[in-house]
Amino acid sequence: xxxxxxxxxxxxxxxxxRKISNLVAQYKGAITLTxxxxxxxTPEHIMHAAERAIAEQRTTYTPNAGLPELRQAIAGFVQSKxxxxxxxxxxxxxxxxxxxxxxxxxxxILTEGSEVIIPGPIYPGYEPLVRLxxxxxxxxxxxxxxxxxxxxLLAPHxxxxxxxxxxxxxxxxxxxxLTEREQQELAQLLDGRxxxxxxxxxxxxxxxxxxxxxxAALPGMRDKTIVINGLSKSHSMTGWRIGYTLAPAYLSQHMxxxxxxxxxxxxxxxxxxxxxxxxxxIDDAEPMKQEYRKRRDxxxxxxxxxxxxxxxxEGAFYLFPSIERFGLSSMQFTMxxxxxxxxxxxxxxxxxxxxxxxxxxxxxxxxxxxxxxMERLESFVKSLG
Ligand SMILES: Cc1ncc(COP(=O)(O)O)c(C=O)c1O
Numbered sequence: 001x002x003x004x005x006x007x008x009x010x011x012x013x014x015x016x017x018r019k020i021s022n023l024v025a026q027y028k029g030a031i032t033l034t035x036x037x038x039x040x041x042t043p044e045h046i047m048h049a050a051e052r053a054i055a056e057q058r059t060t061y062t063p064n065a066g067l068p069e070l071r072q073a074i075a076g077f078v079q080s081k082x083x084x085x086x087x088x089x090x091x092x093x094x095x096x097x098x099x100x101x102x103x104x105x106x107x108x109i110l111t112e113g114s115e116v117i118i119p120g121p122i123y124p125g126y127e128p129l130v131r132l133x134x135x136x137x138x139x140x141x142x143x144x145x146x147x148x149x150x151x152x153l154l155a156p157h158x159x160x161x162x163x164x165x166x167x168x169x170x171x172x173x174x175x176x177x178l179t180e181r182e183q184q185e186l187a188q189l190l191d192g193r194x195x196x197x198x199x200x201x202x203x204x205x206x207x208x209x210x211x212x213x214x215x216a217a218l219p220g221m222r223d224k225t226i227v228i229n230g231l232s233k234s235h236s237m238t239g240w241r242i243g244y245t246l247a248p249a250y251l252s253q254h255m256x257x258x259x260x261x262x263x264x265x266x267x268x269x270x271x272x273x274x275x276x277x278x279x280x281x282i283d284d285a286e287p288m289k290q291e292y293r294k295r296r297d298x299x300x301x302x303x304x305x306x307x308x309x310x311x312x313x314e315g316a317f318y319l320f321p322s323i324e325r326f327g328l329s330s331m332q333f334t335m336x337x338x339x340x341x342x343x344x345x346x347x348x349x350x351x352x353x354x355x356x357x358x359x360x361x362x363x364x365x366x367x368x369x370x371x372x373x374m375e376r377l378e379s380f381v382k383s384l385g
Pocket of ligand 1: 036055096097098099100125172200202229231232238242243297345
């Protein structure tokens with residue numbers, strides 16, 4: 001009977017990040033630097049808002065696009081933080097995490113054979129969704145441009161079939177951020193073309209030295225851009241499953257139908273918590289960011305001290321050093337590091353074939369874990385000679 005399963009579903013794989021993090025349980029005493037899950041608790045005032053929602057039995061379905069007060073809070077948040085102007089009435093959809101936001105967006109805009117440009121290495125959540133829609137992922141190798149999609153790299157990949165370009169800055173897995181100039185050059189190239197841009201800005205609150213500039217704020221881009229964001233990383237709320245889309249009304253009116261038949265609405269309790277997060281807690285990410293910055297600097301210094309080649313990331317909470325000089329594949333390096341020193345990292349090839357030759361370390365872990373991790377990694381590197 002399995003032969004009856006949709007071949008597109010059969011062909012997609014469980015993400016390499018999950019595979020490794022599931023494996024760690026089998027190694028006693030192993031420490032993990034794998035998952036992009038903030039290690040801070042959700043701020044208490046947000047928890048209380050959820051408790052109040054439960055106590056007051058605000059536990060029913062909400063409007064499909066989300067509670068009007070939450071959409072208003074999102075509109076206010078992105079206006080004050082990023083200068084974006086979106087109507088709470090018809091340009092914002094509250095989703096079940098950024099993951100669902102990506103899914104409803106891609107299902108709304110892709111048809112059979114639509115080409116989707118994906119700069120690699122990149123977060124592994126996009127390609128399977130593209131394939132499930134019958135779309136064709138077209139990877140652009142960004143290894144020579146410091147993991148940035150530049151206009152120069154993008155131009156030769158644009159065809160009549162290009163339906164969409166995915167941008168993920170700050171980047172998972174590299175932590176890189178585009179400069180204003182790089183963004184402008186991309187916008188100039190794309191202005192006037194009939195295609196969409198999905199700008200996944202889930203790490204927008206975790207940029208260390210400059211304010212976040214949304215791609216939708218660039219000249220000519222608002223009308224073709226769908227901004228993906230959410231509270232998972234900014235408010236340490238991965239399990240609450242609250243994401244959102246910002247998209248012009250002509251697109252949102254269609255996306256909300258896919259969302260309706262998919263999940264009806266995001267969890268009501270989480271939505272009430274999100275109102276609190278995006279009103280009373282607009283700067284909740286700040287203390288976490290200061291801590292992440294210290295960790296980034298620490299791990300970066302340790303890695304460069306061990307001789308790893310890597311760029312210092314401007315955002316998110318990942319480092320993506322090259323392991324090429326060791327002559328091992330990223331999977332071999334990862335498995336040996338786990339077996340010999342009991343440290344789990346993610347092999348770079350989990351982020352498309354363009355990630356081969358790298359590993360990803362997440363520093364969303366306490367300093368004690370990072371210190372032990374670095375000690376063990378150093379012993380491993382020495383043992384490789
Ligand atoms: C770049 C990127 N986009 C989207 C997501 C999914 O976010 P959520 O947990 O809100 O679904 C993640 C999670 O790690 C991510 O790194």
